[in-house]
Amino acid sequence: MSDLLARHRAVIPNWVGLYYGQPIEIVSGKGCRVTDAQGRGYLDFFAGILTNMLGYDVAEVREAVERQISTGVVHTSTLYLIRSQVELAEKIARLSNIPDAKVFFTNSGSEANETALAAALVARNANQVLAMRGSYHGRTFGTVAITGNVSWKASSNDPFGTHYLHGADRQLPQYRDLTDTQLIDACVADLRALLSAGIHPADVGALIAEPVQGVGGFTMAPDGLFKAYKEVLDEHGILLISDEVQTGWGRTGAHFWGIQAHGVVPDMMTFAKGLANGFAIGGVVGRGDLLDSIRGNGISTFGGNPIATTAANATLDYVLSHDLQHNAAVTGEIIISGLKEAATALNTIGEVRGRGLMFAVDLVDPATKQPSPQLAGKALEAARERGLLIGKGGLFGATLRMAPPLTLSEAEAREGLGLLTDALRAVDGEAAKA
Known part of the structure; x- marks a missing residue:
């Protein structure tokens, strides 16, 4: 992977960003899950920046x-x-x-x-x-x-x-x-x-x-x-x-x-x-x-x-x-309501917002309540370490933004919610000690 990263940096403009301190190469996918070149599996909550709308390897499309x-x-x-x-x-x-x-x-x-x-x-x-x-x-x-x-x-x-x-x-x-x-x-x-x-x-x-x-x-x-x-x-x-x-x-x-x-x-x-x-x-x-x-x-x-x-x-x-609009409403509500509940106990979360399978979490400095790109970056890494791929953005680079495939099941919604809240709690705990 270090060789591919070096080759990337040699021929791709430096304004083309890569996620993670150690960028990953996604080599296969099925449903709402992908696997990287090291064989590590992930639940995908960003779907190629909202592009793999049905997930991966959908027979009807293929x-x-x-x-x-x-x-x-x-x-x-x-x-x-x-x-x-x-x-x-x-x-x-x-x-x-x-x-x-x-x-x-x-x-x-x-x-x-x-x-x-x-x-x-x-x-x-x-x-x-x-x-x-x-x-x-x-x-x-x-x-x-x-x-x-x-x-x-x-x-x-x-x-x-x-x-x-x-x-x-x-x-x-x-x-x-x-x-x-x-x-x-x-x-x-x-x-x-x-x-x-x-x-x-x-x-x-x-x-x-x-x-x-x-x-x-x-x-x-x-x-x-x-x-x-x-x-x-x-x-x-x-x-x-x-x-x-x-x-x-x-x-x-x-x-x-x-x-x-x-x-x-x-x-x-x-x-x-x-x-x-x-x-x-x-x-x-x-x-x-x-x-x-x-x-x-x-x-x-x-x-x-x-x-x-x-x-x-x-x-x-x-x-x-498959009435995926309805599925987006149901699974999105599971995640958004769960994130809002978790946010009440976390000092590093400024706001949870979203609609359907399009939701976001703002990370803030616990002391000043100002947007914190640093904490958002740590949360991005913490989610990946737990097997969840998410996005980052917002006006200040301090927002975690997520949009899973519309085929996300209720079980996968709860699984992703658990992985994400665990990552957010870890970042919150680390910030409290700093």
Whole structure:
């Protein structure tokens, strides 16, 4: 492993991070479990950053892909008809609830967000975008510009103007003690002030927002905020784009799309991550008139390719036929309620939050109650030592974020909860002695 690590560092850019003091190589997987090159097994609570949505070695997906490969057609391009692409687009358009929806497939969430931004700015003849503080939308030029998390902004060069709204930054003193209704009212008043005195509404193409901020540490605006925002946006014809790259396909449990918690249908939604259970795919679903409005010719060399869309069809069918949205609600509640109970006795936990199989724990210094990236790093290691893989992020790098496969069983949920709480108690005990 030390040889592979040395080779990695020699040829991979140093900004491509690796977890753990001794990084692991995952060589096999089955269900919600993986095995590393040393033969050590783990329960996976991060699923390739929410991408292995069904877990590993799912027969229905594997066999569908094998059937497509056996035809000899791995790739054609969007210049030709692709049956699996059309079938997948029909399903997603129907599930989106967006009237007269069309779908464009890409390779990633970054590309999907770029497409949605292009459609919005062209349709509105605009050069300004609204986004949320603490957000993350990708690593391409345009998506870096709208990302509201400085840790992930590789460049300050913006192709258009971006203005950040409040709502997911409840930790700020001016919002901390407000009720949901009071916070929504304050945020809407701020938006109205921005559009009346800060920027001209005619110059704004869209508001793009994550219903639950992924890289931001699974923080979220109060339910109903985006409906209230859209009422203001509609007064000016400004569009709403919901970034569902991490929140789609039933992961939040209560809803199939994260934005549904706000009681509103957006003009466009972007998706990626888990749709093809590990195969590269992304896309945007939106009003047909908006996607049709993009000027010039357009293709996607690999977007919507036969392998990815075949895998995605099998994955989506599995999600729907096995009611994994309900499973996310049930197993997520086991874990989130268990973590909240455990947190009452731990001085290093600031907050436990989540929705369905998307949950997070903030680590804080027990004396100052300030975010502690150091303790989060120790908790990450402690969980791995106990056989549990989790993620880390948040605005301050002090948040443990977890999103197991949607196929997680209740027994596995309780097992993972036990491993995680044991790791957190160990870190808490170590901090108390320091």
